[in-house]
Amino acid sequence: MKVLVTGGAGFIGSHLVDRLVEEGYEVIVVDNLSTGRRENVNPQAWLHVADLKDPDWAVGVSADVVFHFAANPEVRAEPRVHFEENVVATFNVLEWARVSGVKTVVFASSSTVYGDARVMPTPEDYPLEPVSVYGAAKAAGEVMCATYARLYGVRCLALRYANVVGPRLRHGALYDFLMKLRKKPEELEVLGDGTQRKSYLHVEEAVEATLRAWRKFEEVGEPYLALNVGNVDSLTVLDVAGLVAEVMGVAPVIKAGGASSDCRSSYLSVEKISKLAGWRPRLSSADSVRRAVRELLEELES
Numbered sequence: 001m002k003v004l005v006t007g008g009a010g011f012i013g014s015h016l017v018d019r020l021v022e023e024g025y026e027v028i029v030v031d032n033l034s035t036g037r038r039e040n041v042n043p044q045a046w047l048h049v050a051d052l053k054d055p056d057w058a059v060g061v062s063a064d065v066v067f068h069f070a071a072n073p074e075v076r077a078e079p080r081v082h083f084e085e086n087v088v089a090t091f092n093v094l095e096w097a098r099v100s101g102v103k104t105v106v107f108a109s110s111s112t113v114y115g116d117a118r119v120m121p122t123p124e125d126y127p128l129e130p131v132s133v134y135g136a137a138k139a140a141g142e143v144m145c146a147t148y149a150r151l152y153g154v155r156c157l158a159l160r161y162a163n164v165v166g167p168r169l170r171h172g173a174l175y176d177f178l179m180k181l182r183k184k185p186e187e188l189e190v191l192g193d194g195t196q197r198k199s200y201l202h203v204e205e206a207v208e209a210t211l212r213a214w215r216k217f218e219e220v221g222e223p224y225l226a227l228n229v230g231n232v233d234s235l236t237v238l239d240v241a242g243l244v245a246e247v248m249g250v251a252p253v254i255k256a257g258g259a260s261s262d263c264r265s266s267y268l269s270v271e272k273i274s275k276l277a278g279w280r281p282r283l284s285s286a287d288s289v290r291r292a293v294r295e296l297l298e299e300l301e302s
Protein backbone atom coordinates (compact mmCIF):
# COMPACT_ATOMS: atom_id res chain seq x y z
CA MET A 1 0.00 0.00 0.00
CA LYS A 2 1.26 3.48 -0.94
CA VAL A 3 0.98 6.01 1.86
CA LEU A 4 1.48 9.75 1.44
CA VAL A 5 2.45 11.83 4.48
CA THR A 6 2.22 15.59 4.05
CA GLY A 7 4.47 17.40 6.51
CA GLY A 8 6.59 14.25 6.79
CA ALA A 9 9.77 16.33 7.27
CA GLY A 10 8.26 17.95 10.38
CA PHE A 11 7.92 16.77 13.97
CA ILE A 12 4.94 14.38 14.19
CA GLY A 13 4.92 13.58 10.46
CA SER A 14 8.54 12.35 10.45
CA HIS A 15 7.91 10.00 13.40
CA LEU A 16 4.81 8.68 11.64
CA VAL A 17 6.90 8.10 8.48
CA ASP A 18 9.47 6.14 10.50
CA ARG A 19 6.74 3.84 11.85
CA LEU A 20 5.11 3.36 8.45
CA VAL A 21 8.47 2.51 6.83
CA GLU A 22 9.23 0.11 9.70
CA GLU A 23 5.90 -1.62 9.06
CA GLY A 24 6.71 -2.10 5.37
CA TYR A 25 4.56 0.58 3.70
CA GLU A 26 5.78 2.43 0.61
CA VAL A 27 5.92 6.02 1.91
CA ILE A 28 5.94 9.31 0.00
CA VAL A 29 6.58 12.54 1.89
CA VAL A 30 5.32 15.88 0.59
CA ASP A 31 6.82 18.86 2.38
CA ASN A 32 7.91 22.36 1.38
CA LEU A 33 10.68 22.26 4.02
CA SER A 34 9.49 25.62 5.42
CA THR A 35 10.06 24.38 8.98
CA GLY A 36 10.59 20.69 8.30
CA ARG A 37 14.08 19.35 7.71
CA ARG A 38 15.40 16.99 5.06
CA GLU A 39 17.36 15.05 7.71
CA ASN A 40 14.10 14.20 9.51
CA VAL A 41 12.88 12.24 6.49
CA ASN A 42 13.46 8.51 6.69
CA PRO A 43 15.91 7.53 3.90
CA GLN A 44 13.54 4.77 2.77
CA ALA A 45 10.75 7.26 2.06
CA TRP A 46 10.58 9.30 -1.16
CA LEU A 47 10.61 13.06 -0.50
CA HIS A 48 8.66 15.23 -2.95
CA VAL A 49 9.42 18.88 -2.17
CA ALA A 50 6.28 20.87 -2.98
CA ASP A 51 4.07 23.56 -1.48
CA LEU A 52 0.49 22.47 -0.77
CA LYS A 53 -0.73 26.03 -1.36
CA ASP A 54 0.04 25.39 -5.02
CA PRO A 55 -2.95 23.58 -6.61
CA ASP A 56 -0.49 21.59 -8.77
CA TRP A 57 1.53 20.32 -5.80
CA ALA A 58 0.87 16.64 -6.61
CA VAL A 59 2.30 16.34 -10.13
CA GLY A 60 3.77 12.83 -10.40
CA VAL A 61 2.43 11.72 -7.00
CA SER A 62 -0.01 8.88 -6.32
CA ALA A 63 -1.14 7.14 -3.12
CA ASP A 64 -3.87 4.97 -1.58
CA VAL A 65 -4.01 6.80 1.75
CA VAL A 66 -3.02 10.33 2.78
CA PHE A 67 -1.95 11.42 6.25
CA HIS A 68 -2.28 15.20 6.05
CA PHE A 69 0.08 16.55 8.72
CA ALA A 70 1.52 19.62 6.96
CA ALA A 71 0.44 22.87 8.60
CA ASN A 72 1.67 26.00 10.24
CA PRO A 73 1.23 24.99 13.90
CA GLU A 74 2.27 28.39 15.34
CA VAL A 75 -0.93 29.61 17.03
CA ARG A 76 0.47 33.17 17.03
CA ALA A 77 1.05 33.35 13.25
CA GLU A 78 -0.88 35.99 11.26
CA PRO A 79 -4.51 35.07 10.43
CA ARG A 80 -3.84 35.10 6.66
CA VAL A 81 -0.95 32.67 7.15
CA HIS A 82 -3.33 30.27 8.93
CA PHE A 83 -5.87 30.62 6.15
CA GLU A 84 -3.30 29.88 3.45
CA GLU A 85 -1.17 27.23 5.20
CA ASN A 86 -3.97 25.48 7.03
CA VAL A 87 -7.20 26.04 5.08
CA VAL A 88 -6.11 26.43 1.43
CA ALA A 89 -3.48 23.69 1.78
CA THR A 90 -6.06 21.29 3.29
CA PHE A 91 -8.52 22.11 0.50
CA ASN A 92 -5.80 21.37 -2.09
CA VAL A 93 -5.07 18.01 -0.46
CA LEU A 94 -8.78 17.04 -0.42
CA GLU A 95 -9.30 18.21 -3.97
CA TRP A 96 -6.36 16.10 -5.15
CA ALA A 97 -7.70 13.14 -3.14
CA ARG A 98 -11.08 13.51 -4.86
CA VAL A 99 -9.66 13.78 -8.38
CA SER A 100 -7.11 11.00 -7.99
CA GLY A 101 -9.46 8.55 -6.24
CA VAL A 102 -7.71 8.40 -2.84
CA LYS A 103 -9.92 6.39 -0.48
CA THR A 104 -8.87 7.70 2.94
CA VAL A 105 -7.48 10.95 4.35
CA VAL A 106 -6.26 11.13 7.95
CA PHE A 107 -6.30 14.79 8.97
CA ALA A 108 -4.15 16.15 11.82
CA SER A 109 -6.60 18.38 13.67
CA SER A 110 -6.12 19.86 17.11
CA SER A 111 -7.63 20.24 20.58
CA THR A 112 -7.78 23.98 19.78
CA VAL A 113 -11.01 23.37 17.77
CA TYR A 114 -12.89 23.35 21.11
CA GLY A 115 -11.56 26.73 22.28
CA ASP A 116 -12.13 27.33 25.98
CA ALA A 117 -14.38 24.31 26.52
CA ARG A 118 -16.57 24.38 29.62
CA VAL A 119 -16.68 20.58 29.81
CA MET A 120 -13.47 18.75 30.74
CA PRO A 121 -12.35 16.21 29.80
CA THR A 122 -13.90 17.43 26.53
CA PRO A 123 -15.73 14.81 24.43
CA GLU A 124 -15.79 14.86 20.61
CA ASP A 125 -19.42 16.00 20.41
CA TYR A 126 -18.64 19.25 22.25
CA PRO A 127 -19.27 22.29 19.98
CA LEU A 128 -16.34 23.61 17.95
CA GLU A 129 -15.77 27.14 19.34
CA PRO A 130 -12.11 27.98 18.61
CA VAL A 131 -10.50 31.04 20.21
CA SER A 132 -7.61 31.27 17.72
CA VAL A 133 -7.48 31.51 13.93
CA TYR A 134 -5.29 28.39 14.04
CA GLY A 135 -8.14 26.52 15.79
CA ALA A 136 -10.64 27.99 13.31
CA ALA A 137 -8.50 26.79 10.40
CA LYS A 138 -8.42 23.27 11.87
CA ALA A 139 -12.20 23.35 12.40
CA ALA A 140 -12.63 24.53 8.78
CA GLY A 141 -10.38 21.66 7.66
CA GLU A 142 -12.56 19.18 9.56
CA VAL A 143 -15.77 20.53 8.01
CA MET A 144 -14.21 20.27 4.53
CA CYS A 145 -13.05 16.72 5.27
CA ALA A 146 -16.53 15.69 6.45
CA THR A 147 -18.11 17.30 3.38
CA TYR A 148 -15.70 15.58 0.95
CA ALA A 149 -16.52 12.31 2.71
CA ARG A 150 -20.27 12.85 2.26
CA LEU A 151 -20.14 14.20 -1.28
CA TYR A 152 -17.27 12.38 -2.92
CA GLY A 153 -16.58 9.26 -0.87
CA VAL A 154 -13.12 10.44 0.28
CA ARG A 155 -13.37 8.89 3.76
CA CYS A 156 -11.80 11.05 6.41
CA LEU A 157 -10.53 10.49 9.95
CA ALA A 158 -9.82 13.71 11.87
CA LEU A 159 -7.54 13.30 14.88
CA ARG A 160 -7.69 16.12 17.42
CA TYR A 161 -4.29 16.05 19.09
CA ALA A 162 -3.44 17.57 22.45
CA ASN A 163 0.12 18.95 22.88
CA VAL A 164 2.52 16.43 21.42
CA VAL A 165 6.16 16.44 22.58
CA GLY A 166 9.32 14.51 21.79
CA PRO A 167 12.46 14.50 19.66
CA ARG A 168 12.49 16.79 16.56
CA LEU A 169 9.97 19.16 18.20
CA ARG A 170 10.83 22.73 17.16
CA HIS A 171 7.88 24.82 18.35
CA GLY A 172 5.56 25.36 21.32
CA ALA A 173 6.05 26.16 25.01
CA LEU A 174 8.23 23.19 25.96
CA TYR A 175 10.73 23.84 23.14
CA ASP A 176 10.69 27.57 23.85
CA PHE A 177 11.46 26.99 27.58
CA LEU A 178 14.26 24.59 26.80
CA MET A 179 15.92 26.99 24.33
CA LYS A 180 15.56 29.98 26.68
CA LEU A 181 17.03 28.03 29.61
CA ARG A 182 20.00 26.83 27.54
CA LYS A 183 20.81 30.48 26.85
CA LYS A 184 19.99 31.91 30.26
CA PRO A 185 19.47 29.33 33.03
CA GLU A 186 18.84 31.94 35.78
CA GLU A 187 15.44 33.13 34.58
CA LEU A 188 12.51 32.07 32.46
CA GLU A 189 9.60 34.11 31.15
CA VAL A 190 6.41 32.21 30.38
CA LEU A 191 3.50 33.48 28.29
CA GLY A 192 0.30 34.41 30.10
CA ASP A 193 0.05 33.96 33.89
CA GLY A 194 1.33 30.38 33.69
CA THR A 195 -1.87 28.79 35.02
CA GLN A 196 -3.11 27.73 31.55
CA ARG A 197 -3.64 23.98 31.75
CA LYS A 198 -3.07 21.44 28.92
CA SER A 199 -2.33 17.75 28.54
CA TYR A 200 0.90 16.45 26.98
CA LEU A 201 1.45 13.32 24.98
CA HIS A 202 4.73 11.78 23.85
CA VAL A 203 5.06 11.57 20.05
CA GLU A 204 5.64 7.81 20.15
CA GLU A 205 2.22 7.42 21.79
CA ALA A 206 0.62 9.91 19.38
CA VAL A 207 1.90 7.85 16.43
CA GLU A 208 0.65 4.61 18.02
CA ALA A 209 -2.78 6.21 18.54
CA THR A 210 -2.79 7.47 14.94
CA LEU A 211 -2.07 4.06 13.44
CA ARG A 212 -4.50 2.20 15.70
CA ALA A 213 -7.28 4.70 14.99
CA TRP A 214 -6.59 4.61 11.23
CA ARG A 215 -6.68 0.77 11.11
CA LYS A 216 -9.95 0.70 13.03
CA PHE A 217 -11.37 3.44 10.81
CA GLU A 218 -10.60 1.32 7.73
CA GLU A 219 -12.65 -1.53 9.30
CA VAL A 220 -15.74 0.52 10.18
CA GLY A 221 -18.01 1.86 7.46
CA GLU A 222 -18.40 5.48 8.56
CA PRO A 223 -17.43 8.10 5.97
CA TYR A 224 -16.14 10.57 8.59
CA LEU A 225 -14.96 10.30 12.15
CA ALA A 226 -13.34 12.72 14.61
CA LEU A 227 -11.34 11.37 17.57
CA ASN A 228 -9.47 13.06 20.39
CA VAL A 229 -5.86 12.01 20.98
CA GLY A 230 -4.66 13.28 24.33
CA ASN A 231 -3.53 12.36 27.79
CA VAL A 232 -5.64 11.47 30.82
CA ASP A 233 -4.13 14.20 33.01
CA SER A 234 -2.94 17.76 32.53
CA LEU A 235 -0.25 20.27 33.57
CA THR A 236 -0.13 24.04 33.94
CA VAL A 237 2.40 26.06 31.94
CA LEU A 238 4.22 26.68 35.25
CA ASP A 239 4.34 22.90 35.86
CA VAL A 240 5.90 22.43 32.40
CA ALA A 241 8.45 25.20 33.08
CA GLY A 242 9.33 23.50 36.39
CA LEU A 243 9.72 20.08 34.75
CA VAL A 244 11.96 21.45 31.98
CA ALA A 245 14.15 23.16 34.60
CA GLU A 246 14.21 19.99 36.75
CA VAL A 247 15.44 17.79 33.87
CA MET A 248 18.02 20.43 32.87
CA GLY A 249 19.22 20.68 36.47
CA VAL A 250 18.69 24.46 36.69
CA ALA A 251 16.67 26.61 39.11
CA PRO A 252 15.47 29.70 37.24
CA VAL A 253 13.32 32.52 38.60
CA ILE A 254 10.10 31.98 36.64
CA LYS A 255 8.33 35.16 35.52
CA ALA A 256 4.87 35.28 33.99
CA GLY A 257 4.60 37.84 31.19
CA GLY A 258 2.85 38.82 27.98
CA ALA A 259 -0.54 37.73 26.75
CA SER A 260 -1.20 34.16 25.76
CA SER A 261 -2.91 33.86 22.36
CA ASP A 262 -4.13 30.33 22.95
CA CYS A 263 -7.06 28.79 24.85
CA ARG A 264 -6.63 28.85 28.65
CA SER A 265 -7.21 25.19 29.23
CA SER A 266 -7.62 22.09 27.22
CA TYR A 267 -8.07 18.56 28.40
CA LEU A 268 -9.53 15.97 26.05
CA SER A 269 -11.62 12.91 26.79
CA VAL A 270 -9.98 9.82 25.25
CA GLU A 271 -12.92 7.50 25.94
CA LYS A 272 -13.95 7.30 22.27
CA ILE A 273 -10.55 6.29 20.86
CA SER A 274 -10.06 3.98 23.80
CA LYS A 275 -13.35 2.13 23.12
CA LEU A 276 -12.94 2.13 19.35
CA ALA A 277 -9.24 1.40 18.91
CA GLY A 278 -8.20 0.09 22.34
CA TRP A 279 -5.70 2.93 22.77
CA ARG A 280 -4.86 4.70 26.03
CA PRO A 281 -1.71 6.67 26.84
CA ARG A 282 0.84 4.88 29.01
CA LEU A 283 2.99 7.83 30.15
CA SER A 284 1.53 10.66 32.26
CA SER A 285 1.77 14.24 30.98
CA ALA A 286 4.66 14.90 33.39
CA ASP A 287 6.59 11.79 32.29
CA SER A 288 5.96 12.65 28.63
CA VAL A 289 7.43 16.12 29.22
CA ARG A 290 10.42 14.75 31.18
CA ARG A 291 11.20 12.16 28.51
CA ALA A 292 10.83 14.72 25.69
CA VAL A 293 13.19 17.19 27.40
CA ARG A 294 15.85 14.48 27.90
CA GLU A 295 15.53 13.42 24.25
CA LEU A 296 15.60 16.97 22.92
CA LEU A 297 18.69 17.83 24.99
CA GLU A 298 20.44 14.76 23.62
CA GLU A 299 19.39 15.67 20.08
CA LEU A 300 20.48 19.31 20.37
CA GLU A 301 23.81 18.39 21.92
CA SER A 302 24.72 15.71 19.36
Ligand code: NAD
Nearest residue numbers: 007009010011012032034035036052070071108161163164
Ligand atom coordinates in the same frame (compact mmCIF):
# COMPACT_ATOMS: atom_id res chain seq x y z
P1 NAD B 1 5.73 20.80 12.23
O1 NAD B 1 5.77 22.27 11.99
O2 NAD B 1 6.89 20.17 12.90
O3 NAD B 1 5.50 20.06 10.85
C1 NAD B 1 4.73 20.62 9.81
C2 NAD B 1 5.40 20.28 8.50
O4 NAD B 1 4.61 20.79 7.42
C3 NAD B 1 6.79 20.92 8.34
O5 NAD B 1 7.70 19.93 7.92
C4 NAD B 1 6.60 21.99 7.26
O6 NAD B 1 7.76 22.19 6.48
C5 NAD B 1 5.45 21.40 6.46
N1 NAD B 1 4.63 22.41 5.77
C6 NAD B 1 4.09 23.52 6.31
N2 NAD B 1 3.39 24.20 5.37
C7 NAD B 1 3.49 23.46 4.23
C8 NAD B 1 2.99 23.64 2.91
N3 NAD B 1 2.25 24.72 2.57
N4 NAD B 1 3.29 22.71 1.96
C9 NAD B 1 4.06 21.62 2.28
N5 NAD B 1 4.54 21.41 3.51
C10 NAD B 1 4.28 22.32 4.48
O7 NAD B 1 4.38 20.51 13.01
P2 NAD B 1 3.97 19.25 13.91
O8 NAD B 1 4.08 19.65 15.33
O9 NAD B 1 4.67 18.04 13.43
O10 NAD B 1 2.44 19.14 13.58
C11 NAD B 1 1.96 18.21 12.60
C12 NAD B 1 0.45 18.38 12.46
O11 NAD B 1 -0.18 18.10 13.70
C13 NAD B 1 0.04 19.81 12.09
O12 NAD B 1 -1.07 19.73 11.25
C14 NAD B 1 -0.35 20.42 13.42
O13 NAD B 1 -1.26 21.48 13.26
C15 NAD B 1 -0.97 19.22 14.11
N6 NAD B 1 -0.92 19.29 15.58
C16 NAD B 1 0.28 19.32 16.23
C17 NAD B 1 0.29 19.38 17.62
C18 NAD B 1 1.60 19.40 18.39
O14 NAD B 1 1.56 19.47 19.62
N7 NAD B 1 2.75 19.34 17.76
C19 NAD B 1 -0.91 19.40 18.35
C20 NAD B 1 -2.11 19.38 17.65
C21 NAD B 1 -2.11 19.30 16.26
